[in-house]
Amino acid sequence: MSVVRRSRAFVGRQPAPLIAGVVLLAPFLFVTLVPGILATHGPLSIEDRPLLGPSAQYWLGTDEIGRDLFSRSLYAARNDILVSLSSAFVAFTIGTAIGLFAGYVSGRIDTIVMRIVDVLLSFPTIVLALFLIVVFGRRQWVQILAIALVMMPSMARFSRGTGLVLRNRGYVEASRIAGASRWQILRHHVLPNSLPTLLVAASVLASSAVLISASLSYLGLGAQPPDPSWGNMLRAAYGVVYQAPLYGIGPGICVTIVSGAYILIGEGLRRKFRTDRNVGASAATVGTI
C-alpha cells in the first residue's frame, strides 16, 4: 500500500513530458526485449495472400509476400531501438569526452580538436554514413558506428560549451588551487555538473539516431531483408503505394512515436533539472543539435 502510494507520489513529482515520453517508449522497449509476446505472427513467416488490407487477423494487413505487417513492425523495433540507443550512447560518450576535455583545457589543444570536429561536422550526415557503410559493409555494428560518428561532432560542440562555462566556476578554480590535476577536476567537478545538461542533449541525439537509422534502411543500407526494420518496410511500402496505401502506416507511426518519445524525455529531463543551479549551459541550446 505504502509502496504504491509512494511510487504514485514519485510519479506525480515528475514533469509531464517525462512521464509521457516514458509511457510512449515503454511498449517499444518491451517488444525490443521480448517481441514474441505481443506479436501475433512470426516476422518472417508467410501467412496469407500479399497486400491484404487491415483485418481482425492481420491488424495492419500483409506485406508484398504475405507476411503480417503488425508483427513485422514490432520485430523491427528490435533493430531500430538497438541501433538508435547504442549509436546515441557511443556518440554521447565520445562526443562528451572530447568536448568537455577541449572546453576545459581550452587554448591550442581546444582549437586543434575542435577544427577536426568542425571538419566532421561539415559532411552531410547521410552522405557520410552512406560512405562508411559502403566501405565497411552492411553489418549492424557498422551502422551503429556510422550513425554515432555523424552525430558525435554536434555532441562534442555542445559539451565543449558546457566545459568552457564550468572551467571558470569558483569550485573548479578552488580545486586547481588545492592542486587537483586536470583529470581529477574533469572527473569530480566538470563531468558531474555538466551531466544534467548533457543527458538532455543525449535524448535529442537518440531521437535523431532513430531518424537517421530509418533513412539508412530506407536507402537499403540498414537491416537487410528479410529482417524487418522500419526503414526498409517504408521503402517496400513506397513501391506498392497504389496497391496497398495503408502499408506504410505501421512503421511510419512507430518511427514518429519513438523519436517523439525521446524528445519528450529530453524535455522532461530539462524541466526536471531546470530548478537546479548546476545546469552548466542553457538547455535551450540543446535544440540546435
Place this chain on the structure above:
Amino acid sequence: MPGALEVDGLSVTYRAGRTLVHALDDVALTLPPGHRMAIVGESGSGKSTLGLAVMGLLPGNAAFSCQRLSIDGTAIDLRNTKQLRSLRGNTVSMVFQDAKASLDPVRTVGSQIAEPLRVHRVVPKRDIGHEVERLLRDVEIKRPTQTARQYPHELSGGMRQRAMIAAALAGRPTVLIADEPTSALDVTTQAAVIDLIGRLGQSGTMSALLITHDLALVAGFADSVTVMYAGRIVETGSVDEIYSAPAHPYTRALLASIPSLFGDRNRLLGSIPGAVPDLNLRLPGCVFEPRCAVGRGREICRTVAPPMIAVGGGGQARCHFPGEQAAIPTDVVVPVAISSSRAEMTTPTVELRSIVKSFHRKSMTRGRRSRTVAVNGVDLVIGAGESVGIVGESGSGKTTLARVLVGLEVADSGEKMIRVGDALVAVTRLPKDYVQFVFQDPGDSLDPLMSVGDIIAEPLVLRDGGRPNRYRNQVAALLDDVGLRVEMAERRPLELSGGQRQRVAIARALSTQPKLIIADEAVASLDMSARGQILNLFSRLQAEHGFAYLYISHDLSMVRHVCDRVVVMYGGRVMESASTDDLFVGPRHPYTQALITAVPVPDPRVERQRERMAIRGEANDEAPTTGCAFRARCPIAQDICAEEVPRLDTTSSHGVACHFADQAASLYERVSVDAEIVPAERVHHG
C-alpha cells in the same frame, strides 16, 4: 497636505511551488513631497518588493492586498493596469541596480531617454531633442549632445547609471525610486551618483526613495530612514535619530556591524547571530526575537507581535522594549591578539618581484588584437602572520595579482619567492598546501553536487589521498572552527545561507593549514550582519593559527578594520603602500585620498560636513600606458606626470608613487580636517 507617496496595509505574498513566501506584511509608509527617504534592509527584507509594488511591477506569482496606495493625493488601484501604465515613468519612475542590463544595447542613450517623453507627451515632439540634452545636463553629464548619440556600451558604468537617472527624470516624476542604484559601481562613482540623487531630490518637488542594503551609504543622503526586516518595517525615523539613537535592536545591530573609517579598529565588529528567517513561516511574536539581544526568551516577544510605537524624536519602532537596547553593549573593544611578533612579520612568507601580467584580446568588431597590461611590475611582500590588504577600483589589477600569486594565472615576467626554512626560494608553482583562496561568491565556489563534508575534505584528499570519509574527524574540527554544527557535513551548499556557505569555503581553505589565505572580496556578497560575523571569524582564526592574510577589496573601511598593511593599486601599479594607521591618517597619494573620502560614513553629521576629494573620470577609463597611470584623473597632475613613471619609494615604510606626494598630503589635510573632529565612536557606544 497629502504625501507624495502614501502606502498603507500593503502585503505581498509570492507563490513558489507549494510554498507561500510572505514578502511584505502590512507595510505602511508616507513620503512627504520633496523628501528623501532611504529604505534599508538585508536580502529578504522585502525592500525591493516594496519598490516593485509601488510601481505596479510585481511578477505574476505575487498575490497582494493593499488598503491604500496614493501618489500625490490620487488613489491608485494596483489592479488597474491602464492607470498604472500612465503613472509609470511619469508620476513615479524607477532606477534599477544594473544600468547595463536596464538599457537597450542596440538603441542610443538619447532615444531611450526620449522614450518616456514621447509616451507621456511631456514636451512637444520638436522639443524632444532639447529636452533630452537638458536632462543629461541635469544629471551632470559634460557633453550631453555627444552622449545622447552614443550607445550604452560606449559609456562607463557611472555614465550609464546617470543616463538611467536622466530617463527616470524625463517624465518629471513626483516620486523617484532607486533600487540599489550604486551597488554595481566603484566607490568613487558610487559617492558621485548618490550625491547626484540627493541633490535632485533636494532641488525640486520630487521625492526620492532610495532602496539599499548599505546603511552607511544613506547617512549623507536621506532625510529619513526606514528599516525593514523580514517583510516588515521595524523602525522609521529621521536620519539623525536613526544613527544617533536607534530604537530597534535590529537597527542598532546593523549600525554596529559597519566597520568604521575612524576610531578604534581593534574592536570586534558587531554581528547578529543567526540569519534572516524563512518567510514562508508565520510565527507568532516578534520576527526579530530569535536573533535579538533585548527580547531573547521573553514571553511577550515570543508570543505577541509588537506594534509600531512612537519613540523619541518622531520616529516609530516595532519593538516591545524600544528603550532597553541602549543598555546592552553591542561592541566589545578587544585588544586584538597579535599572533606574531613584529620581528616575525618582517620575514616574508611570500614575496612577489616585478610581476607583469597582460591579456591579449581580439576585438570582434575591429579585428585587431589589443594588449591590456593588468599588472605592471608590482612588488609585494607578505610577512608571516601578517594581514595585507590590496585596495583599488575595478580594473586596478588587484584580483589579477592575487590570481598570479596563487597560480591561476601565469605571469609574463617576474619572480615568486616563498620561504623555505630561513631562506627565500624562487618557485614557479607554490606547494599544494602553501596558499588557499576564499572567493567572492560562495554560491559559485562550492560544488553544488558535493556534500559540505566532501568539499571541506577535498584539499586534504588531493594532498594526502584516500577517500573523503577518512578525514571525517578533521572535517568535524574544521566545521567547529568556523562556527558550524557538525551535522552540516551532510548538507549540500544550496541548503545553506550565504554566510554559512562562506564559512564552508573558509573551512576548506583552512583544511591544509596554509601559510597564506587570500580573501578576494570574501564578504562583498554577504549581508551586513553576516559580514561582521565572517570578518570576526577571520580575525579569530588568524590569532589561533597564525597564517598570513591577503585581503583584496574595494571596501576601505573593511580593509582598515582587518589589515596591518595596505597596498593601493591603480592601473596595474602600486600607488601607495603603508601601514594601516599611517595610510588612513595621512594618505599621501591623491588616488588614496580620493578613495578614502569617497567611503560613506555611517553618521549624518560627518557626511554633511565632509568634502570629497574630487577626481575626474572613472575606474574603467583606460589608464595611460606612459608616465603615471593615474595622471588622467589626478587633480594635481603636471607635465612631468606624463613623462616619467613615479617610482614607489621602497626604502620607507610609507611608500608613495607620486611626483607631488608632499603637495597632495597638504591638500588632504584641508579636506579631511572636519571629518576628523567628529566623535564617530558615539554611534557605537550609544
